[in-house]
Amino acid sequence: MNSAIKTSLRALLEQGGFIEKGRWATGLINTDLAKVKPNTHLRYSGLFKGAGSETDVIYEVPGPTDAVPGTPCIYFKFMDSPLQDTIAQLRKRIWNHGRIPTLWIVALDSVRIYDSFARPQADDLQSADNHLLEELQFIGNTIKNIE
Numbered sequence: 001m002n003s004a005i006k007t008s009l010r011a012l013l014e015q016g017g018f019i020e021k022g023r024w025a026t027g028l029i030n031t032d033l034a035k036v037k038p039n040t041h042l043r044y045s046g047l048f049k050g051a052g053s054e055t056d057v058i059y060e061v062p063g064p065t066d067a068v069p070g071t072p073c074i075y076f077k078f079m080d081s082p083l084q085d086t087i088a089q090l091r092k093r094i095w096n097h098g099r100i101p102t103l104w105i106v107a108l109d110s111v112r113i114y115d116s117f118a119r120p121q122a123d124d125l126q127s128a129d130n131h132l133l134e135e136l137q138f139i140g141n142t143i144k145n146i147e
Contacts, residue, residue, distance in 0.1 A: 001147045002080060005138075006054075008078070008107070009106060012076075013028075027070055029060065030058075031048045031056060033140060046093070046097060049093075054078070055077065057076040059074040073102065078106045082112070084124075085118070088124040091120055093124075095116055097118075102124075110136060110139050113134045
């Protein structure tokens with residue numbers, strides 16, 4: 001992952017409260033962490049198939065104990081330049097998983113938030129706005145709503 005995407009990732013996670021005292025918050029899971037915890041690996045191995053440890057992250061609200069799994073909320077995908085076919089394939093995979101309500105596509109200058117519970121459509125490859133909930137723009141190190 002290039003340094004500009006790493007900067008976007010860090011800005012997004014910091015502003016979203018996902019970085020606490022310079023460390024990832026409890027509940028952020030990447031492919032490396034999922035491999036270490038067998039239960040987490042079983043829950044997310046289908047989603048993380050072909051994913052990168054720096055480009056794909058799931059946030060789940062932590063469970064009451066380590067023995068009880070958390071509730072997944074966000075799938076973050078970090079991409080230099082979002083390609084519509086990649087987004088459509090990822091949306092379909094997350095929708096088939098049926099547990100993560102939102103997909104956040106993070107690029108160099110924007111964040112696109114998709115409804116992952118909405119059924120993928122045949123025309124998803126033609127329209128990047130299908131099931132788009134919000135688009136945010138990076139301005140410096142700050143994220144702003146586009147409207």
